Amino acid sequence: MIYSRIAGTGSYLPDKVVTNADLEKIVDTTDEWIRERSGIHQRHVAADDETTCDLAEHAARRAIEAAGVEAGSIDLIVLATTTPDLVFPSTACLLQERLGIHDCAAFDIQAVCTGFVYALSVADKFVRTGAARCALVVGAETFTRIIDWSDRKTCVLFGDGAGAVIVEAADAPGVLSTHLHADGRYADLLLVPAGVSKDYQKLRGHGAFVRMEGNQLFKVAVNTLSGIVEEALTANGIGIDAVDWLIPHQANKRIIAATARKLGLSDERIIVTVAEHGNTSAASIPLALDVAVRDGRVKRGQLLLLEAFGGGLTWGAALVRY
Ligand code: UT7
Numbered sequence: 001m002i003y004s005r006i007a008g009t010g011s012y013l014p015d016k017v018v019t020n021a022d023l024e025k026i027v028d029t030t031d032e033w034i035r036e037r038s039g040i041h042q043r044h045v046a047a048d049d050e051t052t053c054d055l056a057e058h059a060a061r062r063a064i065e066a067a068g069v070e071a072g073s074i075d076l077i078v079l080a081t082t083t084p085d086l087v088f089p090s091t092a093c094l095l096q097e098r099l100g101i102h103d104c105a106a107f108d109i110q111a112v113c114t115g116f117v118y119a120l121s122v123a124d125k126f127v128r129t130g131a132a133r134c135a136l137v138v139g140a141e142t143f144t145r146i147i148d149w150s151d152r153k154t155c156v157l158f159g160d161g162a163g164a165v166i167v168e169a170a171d172a173p174g175v176l177s178t179h180l181h182a183d184g185r186y187a188d189l190l191l192v193p194a195g196v197s198k199d200y201q202k203l204r205g206h207g208a209f210v211r212m213e214g215n216q217l218f219k220v221a222v223n224t225l226s227g228i229v230e231e232a233l234t235a236n237g238i239g240i241d242a243v244d245w246l247i248p249h250q251a252n253k254r255i256i257a258a259t260a261r262k263l264g265l266s267d268e269r270i271i272v273t274v275a276e277h278g279n280t281s282a283a284s285i286p287l288a289l290d291v292a293v294r295d296g297r298v299k300r301g302q303l304l305l306l307e308a309f310g311g312g313l314t315w316g317a318a319l320v321r322y
Contacts, residue, residue: 005174010062011290039253043159043278056140080115113310115282121178139282159278163286249308
């Protein structure tokens with residue numbers, strides 16, 4: 001029996017930090033409102049000449065180093081992003097070239113904020129079936145590029161960053177199970193209403209930015225997230241007490257707190273980075289994981305529950321023995 005395990009983690013945040021005080025100067029908002037309603041204090045924003053692939057490369061190199069593998073042994077790259085460098089080739093292919101890897105399968109996954117959980121699930125299945133032995137899984141975003149900086153309902157929430165993991169074949173279970181869902185009926189709650197095949201001209205002008213029904217999303221998010229956590233626990237025949245760390249998508253501290261309350265989980269067992277990172281979409285979970293691995297909270301052998309929710313709508317969870 002082949003299993004997959006996370007062999008190493010890495011992450012990267014661009015240097016530029018935008019504080020709530022900075023945003024007070026450009027939209028009608030206050031530091032107090034942003035902190036109270038979202039828990040966000042600051043976010044990192046990519047430099048004008050810095051792309052999603054740049055962020056992904058830094059995170060990937062750190063994950064490769066942490067895992068102690070040679071880049072040449074990577075035989076699959078799965079990269080989750082909503083903000084690819086180009087329409088094509090995929091950012092995964094651009095990253096492959098940067099890392100000097102040739103020949104292995106490389107592709108992007110688009111599931112917005114749930115992207116990393118989708119990517120991890122795909123890599124896990126490749127490894128378990130023997131189709132790959134060493135996968136690089138990345139969540140990377142320059143999400144602030146698709147933000148309307150005059151819309152206070154969205155611009156205060158998002159940030160840029162990247163996180164990566166190496167998923168290796170193993171004799172004992174690491175990734176225990178993954179659970180993916182989507183429901184396109186709710187597409188209108190969170191979207192960029194223009195793309196390559198629809199309203200393409202808007203992409204050249206000023207119309208292709210994130211629109212969000214925050215309030216409605218909030219309610220759907222809390223219900224969906226507690227449901228997906230229960231699904232993952234039930235599938236593995238365990239209770240929430242068995243979980244060492246919940247590593248949620250970092251959209252809003254109130255969503256995280258409300259989900260934890262529903263699950264009966266105490267704050268001390270949740271990794272929260274939303275204050276410093278904001279919502280980095282597909283990058284948020286691997287960023288939070290890497291922060292907690294490097295500061296010593298997450299230790300080998302512990303049970304981690306990752307959960308995410310985002311545009312699509314999409315949602316998913318992964319139970320991982322680290
Ligand atoms: O990544 C996954 C997808 N994202 C999410 O899941 C996000 C889900 N939603 C949320 O996180 C929250 O709904 C928000 C943080 C976006 C908003 O918090 P809220 O408590 O739901 O506020 P609200 O949308 O109900 O707005 C309350 C008030 C409104 O004013 P009125 O109509 O009551 O006069 C807004 O216009 O706050 C106003 N408002 C702001 N005020 C100051 C909205 N944005 C701001 C702002 N600063 N930045």
